[in-house]
Amino acid sequence: MTLSIYNTETGKKSPFLPMAEGQVKLYVCGITAYDYCHIGHARSTLVFDMIVRYLRYRGYRVTYVRNFTDIDDKIINRANEQHTTTMKLANKFINAFHEDMAALGVSPPDIEPRATEHIDEIIAMIETLINNGYAYQQDNDVYYRVEKFKPYGRLSKRNIDDMKAGARISINEKKENPLDFALWKGSKPGEPAWESPWGQGRPGWHIECSAMSRKYLGDTFDIHGGGKDLIFPHHENEIAQSEGATGKTFVNNWIHHGFVTIKDEKMSKSLGNFLTIREIIEKYSPEVLRLFIFSSHYRSPLDFSASAMTHAETGLNRLYSCLAEIAALPKTGNPDHPRSAGKKNIKKINSLVHRFCQAMDNDFNTAQGLGHIFETVKALNTILQALPTDPAQADLELLHGAAATIRELAGIMGLLGSAPQDFIAEKQKKILAELKLEPAEIDKLIQQRDQARKEKNWAGADEIRDKLAEMNIEIKDSAEGTSWQVKL
Numbered sequence: 001m002t003l004s005i006y007n008t009e010t011g012k013k014s015p016f017l018p019m020a021e022g023q024v025k026l027y028v029c030g031i032t033a034y035d036y037c038h039i040g041h042a043r044s045t046l047v048f049d050m051i052v053r054y055l056r057y058r059g060y061r062v063t064y065v066r067n068f069t070d071i072d073d074k075i076i077n078r079a080n081e082q083h084t085t086t087m088k089l090a091n092k093f094i095n096a097f098h099e100d101m102a103a104l105g106v107s108p109p110d111i112e113p114r115a116t117e118h119i120d121e122i123i124a125m126i127e128t129l130i131n132n133g134y135a136y137q138q139d140n141d142v143y144y145r146v147e148k149f150k151p152y153g154r155l156s157k158r159n160i161d162d163m164k165a166g167a168r169i170s171i172n173e174k175k176e177n178p179l180d181f182a183l184w185k186g187s188k189p190g191e192p193a194w195e196s197p198w199g200q201g202r203p204g205w206h207i208e209c210s211a212m213s214r215k216y217l218g219d220t221f222d223i224h225g226g227g228k229d230l231i232f233p234h235h236e237n238e239i240a241q242s243e244g245a246t247g248k249t250f251v252n253n254w255i256h257h258g259f260v261t262i263k264d265e266k267m268s269k270s271l272g273n274f275l276t277i278r279e280i281i282e283k284y285s286p287e288v289l290r291l292f293i294f295s296s297h298y299r300s301p302l303d304f305s306a307s308a309m310t311h312a313e314t315g316l317n318r319l320y321s322c323l324a325e326i327a328a329l330p331k332t333g334n335p336d337h338p339r340s341a342g343k344k345n346i347k348k349i350n351s352l353v354h355r356f357c358q359a360m361d362n363d364f365n366t367a368q369g370l371g372h373i374f375e376t377v378k379a380l381n382t383i384l385q386a387l388p389t390d391p392a393q394a395d396l397e398l399l400h401g402a403a404a405t406i407r408e409l410a411g412i413m414g415l416l417g418s419a420p421q422d423f424i425a426e427k428q429k430k431i432l433a434e435l436k437l438e439p440a441e442i443d444k445l446i447q448q449r450d451q452a453r454k455e456k457n458w459a460g461a462d463e464i465r466d467k468l469a470e471m472n473i474e475i476k477d478s479a480e481g482t483s484w485q486v487k488l
Contacts, residue, residue, distance in 0.1 A: 136176065
């Protein structure tokens with residue numbers, strides 16, 4: 001099987017061919033550190049966390065770089081509003097971001113650079129762009145000369161003449177062309193500033209990623225990622241800067257994930273309709289959020305709603321319930337007994353890895369991959385329901401092996417990381433607390449039902465069963481006695 005990736009630049013899926021065999025260099029645009037992260041940020045970090053995990057599962061050695069923007073207009077404005085420094089504000093929200101990512105179980109990137117720690121690299125790249133004729137100084141500012149870079153617009157599929165016709169320029173604007181963008185901004189009184197050949201100032205937003213990706217991954221690298229909102233102007237400008245400085249192809253594969261919406265409207269801080277990661281995981285477990293996000297293909301829009309999260313929670317419970325039931329089974333069975341599992345279910349279980357990888361190789365199709373996992377769990381539940389008291393050794397090996405495989409594959413999406421029996425026990429404990437039920441109360445009712453059955457009082461026994469069902473308690477009769485569990 002060959003991994004194929006949809007490349008935003010070409011507009012099609014193509015076989016993934018890394019520059020160096022077995023190695024992948026990946027850069028992802030991180031947050032601008034001026035506020036708490038919302039669910040849109042969660043989607044971005046989780047999507048690329050999944051991509052990195054799958055690439056490593058497939059045997060690639062991945063160098064994963066994700067940056068922080070810790071100086072820009074938003075940070076300066078917010079710091080002024082809160083009467084603090086830009087450094088203190090950025091540090092506060094970078095720390096909050098790390099806390100959120102730890103709560104979501106996101107693996108840290110290999111390198112996590114900050115813009116303010118790479119001023120020398122940024123200045124050096126701007127100097128190269130000026131020397132190459134792609135940039136010019138106006139007072140203490142430096143601008144990129146967009147019309148000089150002929151391929152401008154190739155990523156976003158925009159025509160430079162159309163963009164120029166629709167652009168506006170103010171009377172006091174210092175640019176040669178309204179499309180030109182800032183590489184270096186001369187500092188205003190009270191703003192953070194660094195020394196440069198053009199006077200005191202700070203970097204523009206776009207140049208930082210060009211400089212940092214070049215430092216850690218080289219002039220050309222395999223994959224650059226981010227949200228669709230970054231295609232233009234940010235990533236378009238990165239291409240212009242990097243290729244204007246090096247004369248080489250900047251990135252071979254561009255990956256962009258879709259927006260998160262609420263009632264079909266894009267979620268953003270500017271619209272004020274965003275939910276922070278912290279608000280979400282107060283109500284739902286991080287794995288519920290992960291299952292919700294990965295139930296859709298990463299390029300598709302994702303509409304957040306309480307009903308969608310409830311559906312994801314139900315699905316997660318179904319996965320854990322099956323694994324917990326398998327975990328409770330003995331490891332060894334009767335080697336002389338014929339297996340009870342049917343050939344159709346055995347085939348479905350044994351083909352899971354192939355089907356899952358086939359889905360993931362098709363541009364990281366987690367929705368389809370999860371579908372294969374749920375189909376396999378359905379087959380496992382069928383086997384469990386028909387499992388005799390003294391099961392065959394072959395059936396137990398099949399069940400335990402399948403459970404381990406499911407956990408390994410789901411782990412690529414950061415799912416099923418808890419011990420299944422612990423997850424179910426904790427879930428049941430929480431539900432009992434919400435229902436204000438004590439286990440002793442349930443045990444007493446079951447004892448009363450057992451007594452009614454001994455006395456052949458079937459109506460009384462059924463009445464107690466119905467009462468337990470109303471309390472959301474499922475009971476199961478077996479040769480060893482009656483067991484109960486909370487219905488999840």
